[in-house]
Amino acid sequence: MATFLYKLGRFAFRRRNLVALVWVALLALAGVGAASASTATSASFSIPGTEAQKAFDLLEERFPGGSADGATARVVFKAPDGEKMTSAANKAEVEKIVDELPAGSDQIARVTDPYTAKAVSQDGSTAYVSVTYKVSSMELTEETRTALEETGADARDAGLTVEIGGDALQAAPETGATEVIGVSVAAVVLVITFGSLIAAGLPLLTALIGVGIGVSSITALASVMDLGSTTSILAMMIGLAVGIDYALFIVSRYRAELTEGREPEEAAGRAAGTAGSAVVFAGLTVVIALVGLSVVNIPMLTKMGVAAAGTVVIAVLVALTLVPAMLGYAGRRVQGKKVRERHARERAASADGKVAEGKPNMGTRWARFVLRRPVAVLLTGVVGLGIIAVPATSLEMGLPDDGSQPTSTTQRKAYDMLSDGFGPGFNGPLMVVVDGKGDDNAKQTAGQVTDAVKDLKGVAAVTPATYNKAGDTATITVVPKDRPSSVETENLVHAIRDAGGEIASGSEAKVLVTGATAMNTDFSEKMNDALLPYLALVVGLAFLLLMLVFRSVLVPLKAALGFLLSVVAALGAVVAVFQWGWLSGLFGVEQTGPVMSMMPIFMVGVVFGLAMDYEVFLVTRMREAYVHGERPGQAIVTGFRHGARVVTAAAVIMMAVFAGFIGSGESMIKMIGFSLAIAVFFDAFVVRMAIVPAVLALLGDKAWWLPRWLDRLLPNVDVEGEQLRKMLEKESDGAGSGQGPDAGPGSDKELVRV
Numbered sequence: 001m002a003t004f005l006y007k008l009g010r011f012a013f014r015r016r017n018l019v020a021l022v023w024v025a026l027l028a029l030a031g032v033g034a035a036s037a038s039t040a041t042s043a044s045f046s047i048p049g050t051e052a053q054k055a056f057d058l059l060e061e062r063f064p065g066g067s068a069d070g071a072t073a074r075v076v077f078k079a080p081d082g083e084k085m086t087s088a089a090n091k092a093e094v095e096k097i098v099d100e101l102p103a104g105s106d107q108i109a110r111v112t113d114p115y116t117a118k119a120v121s122q123d124g125s126t127a128y129v130s131v132t133y134k135v136s137s138m139e140l141t142e143e144t145r146t147a148l149e150e151t152g153a154d155a156r157d158a159g160l161t162v163e164i165g166g167d168a169l170q171a172a173p174e175t176g177a178t179e180v181i182g183v184s185v186a187a188v189v190l191v192i193t194f195g196s197l198i199a200a201g202l203p204l205l206t207a208l209i210g211v212g213i214g215v216s217s218i219t220a221l222a223s224v225m226d227l228g229s230t231t232s233i234l235a236m237m238i239g240l241a242v243g244i245d246y247a248l249f250i251v252s253r254y255r256a257e258l259t260e261g262r263e264p265e266e267a268a269g270r271a272a273g274t275a276g277s278a279v280v281f282a283g284l285t286v287v288i289a290l291v292g293l294s295v296v297n298i299p300m301l302t303k304m305g306v307a308a309a310g311t312v313v314i315a316v317l318v319a320l321t322l323v324p325a326m327l328g329y330a331g332r333r334v335q336g337k338k339v340r341e342r343h344a345r346e347r348a349a350s351a352d353g354k355v356a357e358g359k360p361n362m363g364t365r366w367a368r369f370v371l372r373r374p375v376a377v378l379l380t381g382v383v384g385l386g387i388i389a390v391p392a393t394s395l396e397m398g399l400p401d402d403g404s405q406p407t408s409t410t411q412r413k414a415y416d417m418l419s420d421g422f423g424p425g426f427n428g429p430l431m432v433v434v435d436g437k438g439d440d441n442a443k444q445t446a447g448q449v450t451d452a453v454k455d456l457k458g459v460a461a462v463t464p465a466t467y468n469k470a471g472d473t474a475t476i477t478v479v480p481k482d483r484p485s486s487v488e489t490e491n492l493v494h495a496i497r498d499a500g501g502e503i504a505s506g507s508e509a510k511v512l513v514t515g516a517t518a519m520n521t522d523f524s525e526k527m528n529d530a531l532l533p534y535l536a537l538v539v540g541l542a543f544l545l546l547m548l549v550f551r552s553v554l555v556p557l558k559a560a561l562g563f564l565l566s567v568v569a570a571l572g573a574v575v576a577v578f579q580w581g582w583l584s585g586l587f588g589v590e591q592t593g594p595v596m597s598m599m600p601i602f603m604v605g606v607v608f609g610l611a612m613d614y615e616v617f618l619v620t621r622m623r624e625a626y627v628h629g630e631r632p633g634q635a636i637v638t639g640f641r642h643g644a645r646v647v648t649a650a651a652v653i654m655m656a657v658f659a660g661f662i663g664s665g666e667s668m669i670k671m672i673g674f675s676l677a678i679a680v681f682f683d684a685f686v687v688r689m690a691i692v693p694a695v696l697a698l699l700g701d702k703a704w705w706l707p708r709w710l711d712r713l714l715p716n717v718d719v720e721g722e723q724l725r726k727m728l729e730k731e732s733d734g735a736g737s738g739q740g741p742d743a744g745p746g747s748d749k750e751l752v753r754v
Contacts, residue, residue: 030220389565433512
């Protein structure tokens with residue numbers, strides 16, 4: 001692989017105009033596709049195989065025209081103190097809105113009158129109008145959404161409090177200005193790392209081109225592939241981080257090759273052959289982790305993972321081709337004037353027989369410190385992360401609703417008004433579906449279910465059964481006493497299912513429970529059930545991949561265990577901030593509550609790939625030194641001397657990019673941005689920079705042990721570039737004797753003596 005990438009890097013360097021033109025053309029093509037694509041609808045949310053999904057599908061089949069998947073809204077009214085919503089004046093204001101809403105949009109399926117639908121609280125202080133739309137929230141026109149937002153203006157003037165809840169007001173998530181700050185921080189880090197504006201700007205430019213192609217492609221395909229707006233944001237988040245990092249490693253190795261006296265084209269080829277090999281395998285681990293999300297069998301999560309993986313693939317291709325091409329334009333200027341002058345002095349001193357001695361860099365000093373105290377460093381890192389992970393034992397998962405919105409939003413105000421007027425469970429009603437097809441006593445069964453549910457603990461109200469036209473399917477609405485995301489409501493879902501199962505056991509009927517709260521319960525349980533198989537698949541595949549890279553058993557094992565430690569610690573931090581509310585104001589968390597159900601497994605997938613990035617980039621340098629004859633301890637120092645500064649910069653850049661998304665108005669994006677940023681901090685600076693060298697120091701030569709039979713079975717992928725080095729030495733000797741196949745001036749393959 002290293003040999004192929006070496007040739008690819010030199011080709012891209014020489015034919016930089018062609019390579020750059022191809023990438024610019026791809027960016028333009030993707031941009032045109034995104035601009036001409038039809039507006040994407042909201043991504044459909046389904047959980048195949050769960051009871052809630054089966055009931056939802058049954059409702060669409062048995063109640064045609066019910067707009068089961070359409071957007072909904074609740075216009076909530078509260079009377080002034082001392083008044084009631086049943087007064088003539090207040091009733092007139094509400095009924096005027098009931099009449100005006102259907103006239104304002106042809107996308108409305110139906111509007112219910114609160115006075116005929118018994119949607120007035122017992123104390124008469126609160127009432128609500130239910131609005132059901134024919135289309136999903138993302139398909140609503142601006143005119144329809146504006147008409148809904150302006151609803152109740154006259155009622156407010158009359159003294160009523162009017163707020164609007166439901167998903168009809170849900171818009172595409174907006175990203176905050178902090179993302180720009182994150183990219184700006186990345187730019188500053190690159191300038192500090194390289195000491196050159198050109199070297200700093202190159203990774204940013206190439207990463208933005210790659211992300212532009214990836215996100216534009218997702219936008220162009222969003223309508224066809226049913227991709228939600230969140231998908232492109234997550235792809236941007238991951239694509240920016242890995243795109244900058246992969247380019248950073250190539251540019252850093254290129255500068256190192258220039259420092260050793262190689263010509264720019266040769267330096268670009270060697271950088272692509274060595275650091276490029278690490279980029280390929282690091283990218284593969286990220287892709288495996290993201291595509292592996294498909295094992296959860298939730299279409300939305302699968303699409304998010306595949307889309308993000310596609311962006312990572314683009315980032316790898318950009319790093320291997322466009323970065324060497326851009327280096328062809330920059331030449332030696334990537335080093336900066338001061339660096340070039342210092343290297344010139346060092347080469348002059350070397351020519352005079354003098355040895356230039358410099359102060360060991362920070363990476364070297366840290367590696368030597370760890371080698372002196374490996375046990376202390378290991379215990380400190382493990383115990384510290386273990387303490388931070390403690391809150392993860394209290395992890396509660398759920399899906400967001402209007403109750404998780406900031407208190408300043410109209411959705412949250414409507415949610416609170418309904419809770420105060422009708423009870424905490426009113427915002428999360430359960431829908432019991434009795435499928436009586438094939439049952440001769442379908443209505444009797446539905447009546448038995450209704451009576452049984454009324455007697456269950458935690459039930460506030462039960463509506464009479466409503467039947468479809470055929471009379472073979474009934475729906476029963478159950479209002480819990482407790483809030484939708486509570487453990488008590490989750491237990492009620494299971495209690496209803498158990499009671500319904502007992503009643504239906506003696507007949508052909510089926511009793512199913514659905515609704516947003518039941519979907520939430522099923523989704524969380526499916527996430528929990530899928531986490532261990534997902535970990536086994538992803539960690540297992542990556543373990544095999546890392547065995548190929550490092551030719552070792554213990555190094556991949558240590559990498560996987562370290563990743564698990566950093567992930568659990570990151571989950572503990574997420575629980576502390578988003579669930580317990582610790583330091584929530586610092587991160588703009590206005591409402592605490594359960595952790596997003598899909599966040600842990602998505603974080604596991606992304607962080608695993610990124611963690612292996614640092615493992616590959618840092619430890620391959622150690623492996624390279626060890627293969628070339630250095631002792632284990634010295635190889636650790638060599639790896640840190642060459643790689644610590646770059647890995648540190650890469651980690652800081654990723655943290656800055658991910659932290660930038662904490663400013664998003666979408667709670668899921670905010671939570672994922674925080675979790676990825678803190679997980680990168682734990683994994684890069686505690687696990688990879690402290691625990692990894694401590695473990696390698698304690699293992700010594702055993703760290704690189706591989707059974708002979710396994711060594712013969714595993715293909716040699718040559719990440720360290722050993723075969724490339726031998727090939728270059730052979731060709732160099734051939735060129736020197738005049739017998740090499742490509743000897744002679746002017747040849748594209750002419751090699752510089754080193």
